[in-house]
Amino acid sequence: MLGRGPSSTGGVNKVPFLAPDVAVVGAGPVGLAIAWRCAARGLRVVVHDPTPGSGASHVAAGMLAPVAEAYFGEQELTGLLTESAGRWPEFAVELTEAAGTDIGYRTEGTLVVGLTADDLAEARRLWAYQQGLGLPVTPLRPSQLREREPALAPRVRGGALAATDHQVDPRRLVPALRLAAERAGAVLVTEPVRRLSDVTAGVTVVAAGCGVAALTGLPVRPVKGQVLRLRAPDGAPPGFRHVIRGYADGEQVYLVPRHSGEVVVGATVEERSDLDVSAGAVLRLLRAAVDLLPEIAEYDLVETSAGLRPGTPDNAPMLGPLPGHPDVLVAAGHHRHGIVLTPVTADLITDLICGGGSSPPLLAPFRPERFANLPGVVAATAVGNTFQPSTEVDSWN
Amino acid sequence: MLGRGPSSTGGVNKVPFLAPDVAVVGAGPVGLAIAWRCAARGLRVVVHDPTPGSGASHVAAGMLAPVAEAYFGEQELTGLLTESAGRWPEFAVELTEAAGTDIGYRTEGTLVVGLTADDLAEARRLWAYQQGLGLPVTPLRPSQLREREPALAPRVRGGALAATDHQVDPRRLVPALRLAAERAGAVLVTEPVRRLSDVTAGVTVVAAGCGVAALTGLPVRPVKGQVLRLRAPDGAPPGFRHVIRGYADGEQVYLVPRHSGEVVVGATVEERSDLDVSAGAVLRLLRAAVDLLPEIAEYDLVETSAGLRPGTPDNAPMLGPLPGHPDVLVAAGHHRHGIVLTPVTADLITDLICGGGSSPPLLAPFRPERFANLPGVVAATAVGNTFQPSTEVDSWN
Numbered sequence: 003m004l005g006r007g008p009s010s011t012g013g014v015n016k017v018p019f020l021a022p023d024v025a026v027v028g029a030g031p032v033g034l035a036i037a038w039r040c041a042a043r044g045l046r047v048v049v050h051d052p053t054p055g056s057g058a059s060h061v062a063a064g065m066l067a068p069v070a071e072a073y074f075g076e077q078e079l080t081g082l083l084t085e086s087a088g089r090w091p092e093f094a095v096e097l098t099e100a101a102g103t104d105i106g107y108r109t110e111g112t113l114v115v116g117l118t119a120d121d122l123a124e125a126r127r128l129w130a131y132q133q134g135l136g137l138p139v140t141p142l143r144p145s146q147l148r149e150r151e152p153a154l155a156p157r158v159r160g161g162a163l164a165a166t167d168h169q170v171d172p173r174r175l176v177p178a179l180r181l182a183a184e185r186a187g188a189v190l191v192t193e194p195v196r197r198l199s200d201v202t203a204g205v206t207v208v209a210a211g212c213g214v215a216a217l218t219g220l221p222v223r224p225v226k227g228q229v230l231r232l233r234a235p236d237g238a239p240p241g242f243r244h245v246i247r248g249y250a251d252g253e254q255v256y257l258v259p260r261h262s263g264e265v266v267v268g269a270t271v272e273e274r275s276d277l278d279v280s281a282g283a284v285l286r287l288l289r290a291a292v293d294l295l296p297e298i299a300e301y302d303l304v305e306t307s308a309g310l311r312p313g314t315p316d317n318a319p320m321l322g323p324l325p326g327h328p329d330v331l332v333a334a335g336h337h338r339h340g341i342v343l344t345p346v347t348a349d350l351i352t353d354l355i356c357g358g359g360s361s362p363p364l365l366a367p368f369r370p371e372r373f374a375n376l377p378g379v380v381a382a383t384a385v386g387n388t389f390q391p392s393t394e395v396d397s398w399n
Numbered sequence: 400m401l402g403r404g405p406s407s408t409g410g411v412n413k414v415p416f417l418a419p420d421v422a423v424v425g426a427g428p429v430g431l432a433i434a435w436r437c438a439a440r441g442l443r444v445v446v447h448d449p450t451p452g453s454g455a456s457h458v459a460a461g462m463l464a465p466v467a468e469a470y471f472g473e474q475e476l477t478g479l480l481t482e483s484a485g486r487w488p489e490f491a492v493e494l495t496e497a498a499g500t501d502i503g504y505r506t507e508g509t510l511v512v513g514l515t516a517d518d519l520a521e522a523r524r525l526w527a528y529q530q531g532l533g534l535p536v537t538p539l540r541p542s543q544l545r546e547r548e549p550a551l552a553p554r555v556r557g558g559a560l561a562a563t564d565h566q567v568d569p570r571r572l573v574p575a576l577r578l579a580a581e582r583a584g585a586v587l588v589t590e591p592v593r594r595l596s597d598v599t600a601g602v603t604v605v606a607a608g609c610g611v612a613a614l615t616g617l618p619v620r621p622v623k624g625q626v627l628r629l630r631a632p633d634g635a636p637p638g639f640r641h642v643i644r645g646y647a648d649g650e651q652v653y654l655v656p657r658h659s660g661e662v663v664v665g666a667t668v669e670e671r672s673d674l675d676v677s678a679g680a681v682l683r684l685l686r687a688a689v690d691l692l693p694e695i696a697e698y699d700l701v702e703t704s705a706g707l708r709p710g711t712p713d714n715a716p717m718l719g720p721l722p723g724h725p726d727v728l729v730a731a732g733h734h735r736h737g738i739v740l741t742p743v744t745a746d747l748i749t750d751l752i753c754g755g756g757s758s759p760p761l762l763a764p765f766r767p768e769r770f771a772n773l774p775g776v777v778a779a780t781a782v783g784n785t786f787q788p789s790t791e792v793d794s795w796n
């Protein structure tokens with residue numbers, strides 16, 4: 003039923019007695035933004051999630067960093083990140099207005115720094131690549147670096163400014179998206195969805211993070227990340243304004259300052275699926291953070307947590323129809339980029355639903371069918387409308 | 400009313416309509432042990448505490464270490480620690496039987512180790528002092544050290560065994576003491592005590608940790624300690640059996656293994672009174688712990704916490720009558736030694752109450768009156784029975 007326009011009933015459906023036009027499975031930022039955009043176009047939308055906002059976004063730092071995260075061999079992903087980051091300023095304004103709440107969007111930019119000469123050499127190699135793509139990364143002399151952030155350790159050897167790499171607070175973003183979606187008429191249902199055949203709708207959008215594997219058979223794997231939340235002493239704001247991304251004795255770490263005084267320090271990238279916080283990870287993150295910004299040692303450690311990023315075989319998202327099931331759209335596998343990719347994902351999936359059958363060209367490299375020939379994927383998706391995953395799970399969240 | 404024998408009513412008083420023989424202010428290990436011992440002798444006992452066991456003991460590791468904690472210039476304290484540690488085996492048996500619960504008492508002993516040559520030199524200086532006092536500390540060759548604890552880092556330079564330094568689990572000890580005290584007839588009252596004149600009893604025992612300063616005017620100050628609780632992975636017990644006390648690049652750290660898989664890592668010693676957990680303290684504790692026992696990096700970090708030890712000007716406890724108030728006994732200021740000193744404190748205070756006016760000689764160096772001439776102490780204790788502290792506080796806990 004791709005190409006359906008606004009439903010004839012229109013308006014707000016608090017209790018959807020009629021089958022909805024769109025069912026979204028997953029109330030993380032991606033699912034809620036799709037629900038908001040679709041509801042705003044007049045579609046009847048139901049969002050299914052027993053615990054909205056409890057997935058990867060609850061742990062995420064909220065960096066919007068297409069430049070600093072432009073890595074070798076990921077040109078297509080970098081293009082999508084850049085496109086979505088470009089939509090963020092307007093998205094932030096619209097959402098703040100629609101929800102009536104602050105989402106912690108900040109535009110001071112990002113400093114990428116290297117602690118040792120070796121760290122700096124590694125960073126410079128990446129900056130050269132990023133500049134080659136035409137991305138705005140500007141190396142700074144040490145004096146320029148310290149002018150911008152006097153709190154940086156004197157031994158930091160050098161750095162660069164990614165002025166367009168911004169940040170948002172995911173723990174403010176998700177409630178705002180939920181408010182905006184509900185104000186636009188979307189209805190949240192907190193019953194767990196155990197299989198897609200439990201859901202009745204014109205189009206089903208699967209935005210269930212790591213749960214997508216069990217629901218669709220597509221190759222989404224959990225990639226564990228451990229994150230710390232600190233707080234500047236005495237209710238003061240942090241002693242730095244930029245997002246700091248650092249290389250410190252071979253460790254990579256980021257520090258994201260919030261006006262509230264919070265500083266998010268992250269993150270490990272681990273191929274495992276537990277949510278335990280390990281002593282070694284906390285040690286490595288704190289050591290790197292304190293080496294780059296010594297005043298961090300005086301901050302309170304207020305939270306240690308772990309989340310599971312939904313990774314795909316090529317670490318790029320899956321956006322588009324589930325192979326063999328044109329009424330099921332996948333919006334998942336955003337891995338480390340769920341927050342920055344929220345606006346473009348919501349726009350593209352909404353266009354796909356409302357666009358009369360045509361598919362936005364931007365989507366082409368990210369269609370789930372690129373994994374259709376992987377072993378195991380066909381087996382799981384070929385069983386028809388029951389969508390029984392090959393591995394049993396209790397529920398997807 | 401010192402010297403009062405068992406009350407003529409005897410038995411168990413669930414609701415003390417009669418004024419109790421003994422009111423204990425503070426249901427930490429010291430207060431509860433005194434209540435247990437007094438109730439077991441037939442006295443009517445009431446214990447006052449709005450949140451039993453919520454003070455320093457909740458954070459404490461529970462090392463019973465008179466040998467490893469025998470420091471220069473503290474001979475009298477070392478004598479009391481040794482005396483109390485000697486009472487611990489029987490105390491543990493009696494308490495386990497009286498409460499019917501396990502208190503995690505373990506007798507594998509303590510290894511004191513030095514990471515670097517400098518660390519080892521510092522440790523050896525203290526071992527020589529301890530051996531000079533006749534205390535059982537036995538230097539070990541590196542091969543003997545590794546035979547006892549193969550998990551120690553290969554770069555640990557040397558160590559010694561303090562075979563008689565044992566451990567108990569304070570989070571099991573306090574509930575057991577409460578059970579034993581209540582089974583013996585003591586009654587717990589959870590109303591806060593704002594001043595001692597709120598309490599009516601033949602003898603009042605003030606065992607309120609840091610709250611003693613506000614209640615009596617005696618010079619007890621909070622000494623903050625930050626502590627981590629880790630857990631060995633996969634439900635296994637820790638990979639080491641001894642308590643490990645280490646010097647690691649100038650940091651002192653201890654690691655206390657429990658059969659449950661828990662490992663307590665501590666502790667900072669800070670002259671401040673907040674309960675915040677700081678990034679710098681967590682970093683230093685984890686770094687030292689991982690340097691000494693590399694497998695700790697794989698353990699889960701399950702709790703970070705801070706407690707306030709009740710310190711006195713000479714860091715030794717105050718045991719005996721409050722100056723000018725023979726009916727008020729102080730059992731406080733145990734600083735870093737509250738757990739190990741619990742048996743001797745309970746015995747001595749109970750003897751003082753029941754002993755017909757004579758004072759056990761062991762108490763002599765620890766009487767609160769040694770601080771009576773400090774500025775501020777007289778002013779606070781000379782106001783009579785109102786015990787109004789010089790600094791207003793809402794309540795003592």
